[in-house]
Amino acid sequence: MVAGRSMRFPWLRAASAAVVVALSSTAGASPEDIFGFGPRSPGMGGTGIASSYGADAAYTNPALLSRVKRSYLTIGVQGATFDLHADGAGLPGRISVVAMKGIPVGVEVPIPFGGVLKDRIAAGMAFYTPSDVLLRAKILFPERAQFPLLADRSQSLAVRLGLGADIGHGIRVGAGFAVLANLVGTIDIAALPGGGVGAHVDDQIVATYSPTFGAAWDLPFDRAPDGSPRWRVGAVFRGTLDARFSVEVDASKLSTLKLPVFNIAGLAQYDPAEVGLEVAHERGPWVIAAGVTFKRWSDYPGVLEPTILCGDTACSALTPPHIAFSDTLAPRIGVERTFDLPRHAALRARAGALYEPTPLPSTLPSSQAYDAGSQMLVDVPTRFFDATRYVLTLGGGVDMGDIAPFTVDAWAQLHVLASSTVDTSTASNPSSASLSGRVLAFGMLVGVRF
Amino acid sequence: MRLLFFSSSLLVILLVPRASHANPLDAFGFGSRGAAMGGAVAADVRDFSANYYNPAGLALAHGFELSIGYVDVVHSLSMNGQDNNVDPVKGLVAGAVVPGRVFGAPFAIGVGLYIPDDRLTRVRALPQSQPRWELYDNRNQRLVFDVDAAISPLPWLQLGGGVTYMAATRALLDITGDVDAGTPTDSLLRHQVDADLKLVAYPQFGARVQLSKRAALGLVYRGQFSLDLNIAANVGAGARLGATGSGMDITRIVLAMTSDTVDMFLPQQVVLGSSFEPIDGLHANFDLTWVNWSAYVPPVTHLGVNLDLPPPPGGWAQYGIKPPTSPAPIVVLPIEMHDRFVPHLGLEWRAIARSAWQGFLRAGYEFDKSPIGQQSGVTNYVDRDRHAVSAGLGVRLIAPSSVLPGDVRFDTHAQLSVLPTSTTVKTDPQDPIGDYTAGGHIWNVGLTATVGF
Numbered sequence: 001m002v003a004g005r006s007m008r009f010p011w012l013r014a015a016s017a018a019v020v021v022a023l024s025s026t027a028g029a030s031p032e033d034i035f036g037f038g039p040r041s042p043g044m045g046g047t048g049i050a051s052s053y054g055a056d057a058a059y060t061n062p063a064l065l066s067r068v069k070r071s072y073l074t075i076g077v078q079g080a081t082f083d084l085h086a087d088g089a090g091l092p093g094r095i096s097v098v099a100m101k102g103i104p105v106g107v108e109v110p111i112p113f114g115g116v117l118k119d120r121i122a123a124g125m126a127f128y129t130p131s132d133v134l135l136r137a138k139i140l141f142p143e144r145a146q147f148p149l150l151a152d153r154s155q156s157l158a159v160r161l162g163l164g165a166d167i168g169h170g171i172r173v174g175a176g177f178a179v180l181a182n183l184v185g186t187i188d189i190a191a192l193p194g195g196g197v198g199a200h201v202d203d204q205i206v207a208t209y210s211p212t213f214g215a216a217w218d219l220p221f222d223r224a225p226d227g228s229p230r231w232r233v234g235a236v237f238r239g240t241l242d243a244r245f246s247v248e249v250d251a252s253k254l255s256t257l258k259l260p261v262f263n264i265a266g267l268a269q270y271d272p273a274e275v276g277l278e279v280a281h282e283r284g285p286w287v288i289a290a291g292v293t294f295k296r297w298s299d300y301p302g303v304l305e306p307t308i309l310c311g312d313t314a315c316s317a318l319t320p321p322h323i324a325f326s327d328t329l330a331p332r333i334g335v336e337r338t339f340d341l342p343r344h345a346a347l348r349a350r351a352g353a354l355y356e357p358t359p360l361p362s363t364l365p366s367s368q369a370y371d372a373g374s375q376m377l378v379d380v381p382t383r384f385f386d387a388t389r390y391v392l393t394l395g396g397g398v399d400m401g402d403i404a405p406f407t408v409d410a411w412a413q414l415h416v417l418a419s420s421t422v423d424t425s426t427a428s429n430p431s432s433a434s435l436s437g438r439v440l441a442f443g444m445l446v447g448v449r450f
Numbered sequence: 451m452r453l454l455f456f457s458s459s460l461l462v463i464l465l466v467p468r469a470s471h472a473n474p475l476d477a478f479g480f481g482s483r484g485a486a487m488g489g490a491v492a493a494d495v496r497d498f499s500a501n502y503y504n505p506a507g508l509a510l511a512h513g514f515e516l517s518i519g520y521v522d523v524v525h526s527l528s529m530n531g532q533d534n535n536v537d538p539v540k541g542l543v544a545g546a547v548v549p550g551r552v553f554g555a556p557f558a559i560g561v562g563l564y565i566p567d568d569r570l571t572r573v574r575a576l577p578q579s580q581p582r583w584e585l586y587d588n589r590n591q592r593l594v595f596d597v598d599a600a601i602s603p604l605p606w607l608q609l610g611g612g613v614t615y616m617a618a619t620r621a622l623l624d625i626t627g628d629v630d631a632g633t634p635t636d637s638l639l640r641h642q643v644d645a646d647l648k649l650v651a652y653p654q655f656g657a658r659v660q661l662s663k664r665a666a667l668g669l670v671y672r673g674q675f676s677l678d679l680n681i682a683a684n685v686g687a688g689a690r691l692g693a694t695g696s697g698m699d700i701t702r703i704v705l706a707m708t709s710d711t712v713d714m715f716l717p718q719q720v721v722l723g724s725s726f727e728p729i730d731g732l733h734a735n736f737d738l739t740w741v742n743w744s745a746y747v748p749p750v751t752h753l754g755v756n757l758d759l760p761p762p763p764g765g766w767a768q769y770g771i772k773p774p775t776s777p778a779p780i781v782v783l784p785i786e787m788h789d790r791f792v793p794h795l796g797l798e799w800r801a802i803a804r805s806a807w808q809g810f811l812r813a814g815y816e817f818d819k820s821p822i823g824q825q826s827g828v829t830n831y832v833d834r835d836r837h838a839v840s841a842g843l844g845v846r847l848i849a850p851s852s853v854l855p856g857d858v859r860f861d862t863h864a865q866l867s868v869l870p871t872s873t874t875v876k877t878d879p880q881d882p883i884g885d886y887t888a889g890g891h892i893w894n895v896g897l898t899a900t901v902g903f
Contacts, residue, residue: 071550073559073599107559109548112514112903115852129649134617137645141624144642157647181570181647183619187681187709189755192577199753201575201711203679205593205617205647207565245645247621249683251705252634256772257689257759259703260634264623264641264683307625307639315635318627370627370638372688375699377638405552450550450557 030180030241030271031078031100032059032158034150037126038106039074039409039445043395044334045352047289049278050216050234051334054447055106058124061214061236061276062162062174065108068122074106074407076445078128084417084437086145086385088424091433097151102130104445120166124176128158137183137245137268139303142321142367143380145433148303149360150386156180156243156269162212170218170229178210180243180269190253203247210241210271230283234291236276240299243269265305272296272359287336297325297359303384321367321382325359334393344401350411352393358386366426379426387417387435407447415439473716474539474564474590475502478523478865479840481543482898485521486842486863487796488814490735492723493658493668494798497900498545501562504656504668504723505598505610508558511549512902513856519543519898521564523590527583527869527890529832536583539590541566543898555601560612562596571616573679573713575751578783581830581883584822586892588749589714592616592677596654611655616677616714621645623683629703631771632691639687650677652716668723668737675716676747681709689759691769700762700769705755713749717742731800739792743821746787748831785831786823793817798844810844812863826877832888834872840865840894856902865894 036042038056048060055074057064082097105127113121130136136155140146162176185203192198214236218229246265252258278291304320334352341347364382371378397409417437424431479485481499492504498517500507523539542565549558570593576582598612627639652673659667684706688699723737759773766773794816802809818836825831842863850858871889 071548107548109514109546111516112855113853114855117853129615132646132648134647134649137621137643137647139641139643139645141640141642157649181617183645183647185573187683189707189753198577199575199709199751200577201573201679201709201751203574203619204572205570205619206568207570245621245643247623247681249623249707251707254757256770258631258634259629260637260639262623262625262639262641262683262685264625264643266643268643268645307627307641308635308637310635313635315633316638317635318638318640369640370688372628372702375628375688375690448552450548450552450559 030156030158030269031102031128032126032160033271035078035080035413035441035443037104037128037158037160039076039397039407039411039447040336040350040395042413042443043350043352043393043409043411044289044336045332045354045391045393047278047280047291047332047334047352049214049236049276049291050232050280051278051287051289055108055124055126057164057174058106058126058160058162058176061216061234062124062176062212063164063172063214063216064234065122065124065162065164065174066120066166066172068108068110068124069119071110071450072106072108072407072447073450074445074447076104076443078102078104078441078443080439080441082151082437082439084147084151085435086383087434089431091145091383095145095147097147098155100130100155102128104128104443106445121163123161123163126158126160130155130157134181137243137266139245139266139268141369142304142382142384143369145383145385147385149358150439160212164214170220172216174214176212178212178238178241180208180241182206182208182244182246184244184246186248186250188253189249189251191255208241208243210239212239213237230281232280234278234280238271238274240273241269241271242267260308263305263307263309266303267301270300272300285338285340288334290331290333292329292331295328295330295359298327300325300359318368321365323364323382323384324361326361328357328359330354330356341401343403345403346399346401348397348399350393350395354391354393356389356391358388360384360386360422362420363423379428381424381426381429381431383424383433385422385433385435387420387437389415389417389439391415405449407449408444409447410444411442413439413441415441473592473594473714475594477585477590478521478539478894479863480562480564481517481545482519482842482861482863482896483812483844485865485894485896486812486814486840486861487735487798488794488816488838488840490723490737490794490796490814492656492670492721492737493666494723494725494733494735498547498560498562500547500610501545501560501596501598501612502594504658504670504721505560505612505654506600506608506656506658506668508547508549508560508598508600508610509556509602509608511547511558513549514903515547515900517543517545517898517900519896521894521896523892523894525586525890525892527586527888527892529581529886529888531887534583536586537588537591539566543896552601555603557601558599560598560600562594562598564594566591566593571677571714573619573677573711573749575711575713575749578748578750578829579883581832581886584748584831584833592714598654606660608658609656611653613651613653614675616650616675617647618650618678619645619647620678620680621682623681625683625685626687628688628690628699630691631689637687650675664727666725668721668725670721670723672719674718674742674745675714676712677714679709679711679713683707701760704758708754710752711749712747715747715749717745731803733796733798735796737794739794741790741792741821743787744789746785746821748782748785750782752782783827783829785829787821788823790819790821806848808846808848810846812842812844814840825874830883832874834869834889836867836869838865838867854901859900859902860897861900862897863895867892867894
């Protein structure tokens with residue numbers, strides 16, 4: 001089920017090793033992967049691997065949790081609207097997508113060890129819950145027009161915990177994990193002796209974990225007059241995070257009519273393994289960060305699973321289409337300017353941009369379906385869509401300093417989907433889809449220091 | 451104060467002999483200190499277990515605390531002398547308390563977590579006539595995730611509250627294609643899924659009043675909760691015998707199934723707790739929990755099946771198939787449940803007090819009268835009264851190193867629950883299950899380690 005591991009860099013493969021970008025495509029996955037997490041990072045183009053200093057770091061780079069010196073609890077609201085279009089023969093034009101809305105919560109806590117560990121270790125939690133669902137598993141027939149990597153994947157719970165340590169010499173390390181849930185179960189339906197029907201239902205929610213490891217280094221040159229570092233590099237690895245839906249429906253004992261066991265399964269959520277690198281520069285009131293994230297989409301097995309499992313013997317049951325997703329590189333840049341106010345209060349303005357190429361190929365293989373009219377197998381187009389996104393971000397915040405133990409931050413993002421065409425032809429019917437759209441996202445968070 | 455203590459004890463003895471348990475924490479406690487003290491800590495808790503016992507207690511925390519532990523519960527429950535192999539309850543216990551001050555008042559947030567070893571939750575529904583230990587069979591197979599905050603606006607008053615999160619499921623499954631009734635695995639079927647794991651959160655609130663240096667009261671409310679599993683499946687498919695292309699469909703199957711299950715029902719509860727320190731180092735606690743069991747919903751699936759399967763030309767007999775008919779719907783009989791009061795008694799004695807370390811002895815008792823009415827009819831929700839006796843040890847190391855300037859605590863507990871064996875007599879002598887005797891015991895052991903800063 002593993003797709004080919006090709007990489008696409010048709011654009012910018014030139015000199016600067018920092019920003020190598022894949023051309024034709026885009027992708028996103030869980031809410032934090034699409035929009036970022038925290039009061040600060042989403043307004044700075046999703047940067048933070050080398051520049052975070054709060055609960056953002058539980059996602060961006062747990063090593064930077066070690067910069068936390070005070071306990072904070074942050075809570076807010078976050079939302080996004082989707083305006084996604086797929087135009088062409090047999091396509092709906094605008095694709096209906098439920099708006100995303102939810103509550104982000106961040107916690108950052110320095111762990112007050114003494115001795116050699118004093119002021120060196122802190123923990124953080126990044127938590128986001130959609131307001132009405134924890135996880136949406138929308139696994140549709142492949143011929144239905146859909147943006148499976150962008151729209152429904154934002155409707156997911158996110159839980160990330162991390163621990164960061166300052167081990168000296170400007171080096172920080174951290175580790176954490178993310179949690180999602182698989183739903184697995186069985187429904188056995190059988191006729192009862194009295195003429196009724198009975199059911200055994202056994203469904204379980206099983207946790208699935210994904211590790212995160214991070215490191216950061218305060219470079220020893222170009223120090224500020226007070227000795228604080230001006231340059232920092234950061235690196236992070238995030239493991240694959242997925243959530244599977246799998247319910248086996250067995251109605252074969254209803255009668256002597258041989259019904260197969262239905263394997264109703266698919267991948268409801270998927271974040272590929274990622275490696276991110278970033279460099280941040282702090283000079284006076286300015287922070288500038290730039291980096292790139294590698295996403296291993298080529299391991300993505302796809303959304304659908306077969307409805308009938310063959311077991312050990314060969315069978316002619318249908319199998320879902322195999323799509324060769326490509327690995328991607330997503331560059332990002334962010335800037336923050338701080339304006340000091342009396343009594344240690346501060347205003348902060350932020351901006352950023354990122355480029356998110358799609359892992360989806362420009363030509364999609366056809367799928368197979370049974371046509372009740374002809375009572376034959378027929379080819380149908382596969383309409384799993386995605387497009388490269390150009391993302392602009394803005395943000396700002398107020399730290400009330402000694403006046404009150406509160407911070408207020410807000411951010412907004414505009415995602416513009418690059419106009420592109422995807423070939424969805426079948427053997428008998430050439431067709432294509434023209435994709436376009438945009439996503440508007442926002443967030444506002446209030447933090448309390450305690 | 452002693453008069454108050456003995457009066458309340460008497461009141462409880464008169465009122466109580468009834469009670470029961472709900473989720474893994476209700477049944478077996480949270481953390482070794484609380485479990486060893488019979489759960490009687492609503493007015494005497496300040497560590498991570500306050501997330502469950504009384505969130506207001508979080509505001510009493512002296513410093514940042516991290517706790518981790520493990521609990522293992524083994525059931526030996528039997529019917530007619532045969533062990534029913536009720537699944538064990540075992541998993542990780544963890545929590546944190548993060549104290550601070552907001553506008554000068556002590557404030558804290560806390561997280562409490564119980565993660566079962568094998569799964570986060572399991573929804574299991576059996577036919578109502580199938581005997582099962584209703585309160586132990588599956589209800590305790592669940593994650594518990596509490597998030598709370600607390601504040602102490604006055605030196606003698608602490609207030610706290612929070613929510614516990616769970617996930618319910620709603621799913622719509624569509625299956626289309628062609629069924630090969632000769633070789634089912636050659637069926638040409640596809641499916642699509644529209645499923646949501648929906649957030650379910652239920653609240654808990656707590657208050658604690660320090661009456662004097664040696665006495666405190668606690669009041670806790672825990673909200674009602676249940677986990678829904680709603681699955682609808684639609685099958686619309688042709689039916690044939692043999693490979694596609696070798697013959698036409700003999701008929702068409704249209705099957706619509708709905709499966710609605712309510713599981714893990716947790717009734718709302720109110721806890722009144724008291725704690726007394728008659729002499730230095732000795733805590734005598736008594737809690738009384740009211741459990742609204744009468745609202746209970748049994749975990750029996752409401753199954754609806756509509757089957758449209760027209761006979762093929764020439765009838766079914768030529769294919770040797772006896773077709774299914776649309777089955778009669780299940781009538782789920784109501785369950786008779788009674789509200790209960792659960793008494794909890796707990797003792798903690800600081801037996802050793804040195805400058806570098808302290809040692810604690812703990813003991814507890816709780817009595818849960820079964821809330822389930824007589825099972826003399828068709829249903830077989832098996833339960834028995836439960837007497838739970840517990841004991842525990844605790845060690846507190848004070849400022850064990852320069853890296854750990856606070857303390858390190860190790861607490862352990864063992865609890866034996868005895869469910870006296872008795873016989874359930876069926877009204878109908880032809881009942882397929884018949885009369886049965888049921889009873890047994892449950893061992894609950896665990897260890898918790900806490901680092902306080």
